[in-house]
Amino acid sequence: MTSDIFDFCSSMTDEQDGRARELIERAAAKWPLRILHVLSDADAPLRFSRLMERVEGISQKVLTQTLRTLERDGLVIRTLYPQVPPRVEYELTPLGRDLLMQVVSLWRWIVEHLDDFDACKAVKLTATADA
Amino acid sequence: MTSDIFDFCSSMTDEQDGRARELIERAAAKWPLRILHVLSDADAPLRFSRLMERVEGISQKVLTQTLRTLERDGLVIRTLYPQVPPRVEYELTPLGRDLLMQVVSLWRWIVEHLDDFDACKAVKLTATADA
DNA sequence: CAGAATCCTAAGAGATACTG
DNA sequence: CAGTATCTCTTAGGATTCTG
Numbered sequence: 001m002t003s004d005i006f007d008f009c010s011s012m013t014d015e016q017d018g019r020a021r022e023l024i025e026r027a028a029a030k031w032p033l034r035i036l037h038v039l040s041d042a043d044a045p046l047r048f049s050r051l052m053e054r055v056e057g058i059s060q061k062v063l064t065q066t067l068r069t070l071e072r073d074g075l076v077i078r079t080l081y082p083q084v085p086p087r088v089e090y091e092l093t094p095l096g097r098d099l100l101m102q103v104v105s106l107w108r109w110i111v112e113h114l115d116d117f118d119a120c121k122a123v124k125l126t127a128t129a130d131a
Numbered sequence: 132m133t134s135d136i137f138d139f140c141s142s143m144t145d146e147q148d149g150r151a152r153e154l155i156e157r158a159a160a161k162w163p164l165r166i167l168h169v170l171s172d173a174d175a176p177l178r179f180s181r182l183m184e185r186v187e188g189i190s191q192k193v194l195t196q197t198l199r200t201l202e203r204d205g206l207v208i209r210t211l212y213p214q215v216p217p218r219v220e221y222e223l224t225p226l227g228r229d230l231l232m233q234v235v236s237l238w239r240w241i242v243e244h245l246d247d248f249d250a251c252k253a254v255k256l257t258a259t260a261d262a
Numbered sequence: 263c264a265g266a267a268t269c270c271t272a273a274g275a276g277a278t279a280c281t282g
Numbered sequence: 283c284a285g286t287a288t289c290t291c292t293t294a295g296g297a298t299t300c301t302g
Contacts, residue, residue: 020241028159048284074248085283095247102240109233110151116226117205179264216263
């Protein structure tokens with residue numbers, strides 16, 4: 001069994017498990033990873049409008065929402081320069097950068113195994129009857 | 132910069148990127164990880180009704196849908212024994228097991244850093260004005 | 263037993279218009 | 283410029299009923 005791999009699951013409180021699960025769900029949603037990636041690719045903090053351009057297909061509303069969530073989760077920093085017109089810059093936190101690296105290694109593993117995901121299409125769909 | 136970490140991103144086709152993204156999105160949704168985990172904990176294939184019991188809170192419809200998706204993605208195997216009444220068993224594929232292990236290591240990293248996610252709550256919200 | 267079919271609600275996402 | 287507010291529409295998901 002691979003149960004040994006999951007030993008740490010038992011050593012985890014329900015609260016820890018729940019919070020980690022929430023973080024994964026939120027981070028793996030449609031937009032967050034793209035945003036984190038764009039921020040990580042930039043060599044400087046990005047303004048809201050630059051993000052809109054580079055995260056292709058996102059709406060202004062959803063970008064705002066997603067950035068707020070990422071900020072609450074401690075993954076991005078929002079810096080408001082109180083000018084007229086206003087200027088706001090977004091950048092990754094160290095934690096956001098670290099999390100992205102973890103996710104990227106998972107990503108890489110998946111890409112390296114894409115063929116396997118395909119190969120499994122020809123599996124048994126029925127079996128001969130026996131109790 | 133951490134760009135070196137992401138070198139493989141450039142070496143990836145858009146199609147690979149898209150498919151990996153889809154797989155991550157689907158796997159990180161509300162139920163799939165729970166189901167994979169339950170299947171991995173069991174020491175034998177599980178019937179549909181056993182899954183319903185152990186994946187707490189899931190509805191029959193969503194369990195069916197999610198299992199179909201996991202099957203299409205090559206993560207679980209569905210075996211139908213054509214009896215009356217019917218008997219269907221689900222189990223992880225080797226690929227499903229491997230993917231789960233990858234996700235678990237990400238999970239573990241997050242749990243180990245939960246305090247950091249909290250610590251980031253006290254960040255600067257505004258900055259003094261300067262060009 | 264394992265699920266398909268149906269109905270329903272609520273959240274998420276897009277488009278548009280407006281504002282400090 | 284960087285949002286907020288509002289509206290609509292699609293979709294995910296739950297509850298229930300029915301069947302091979």
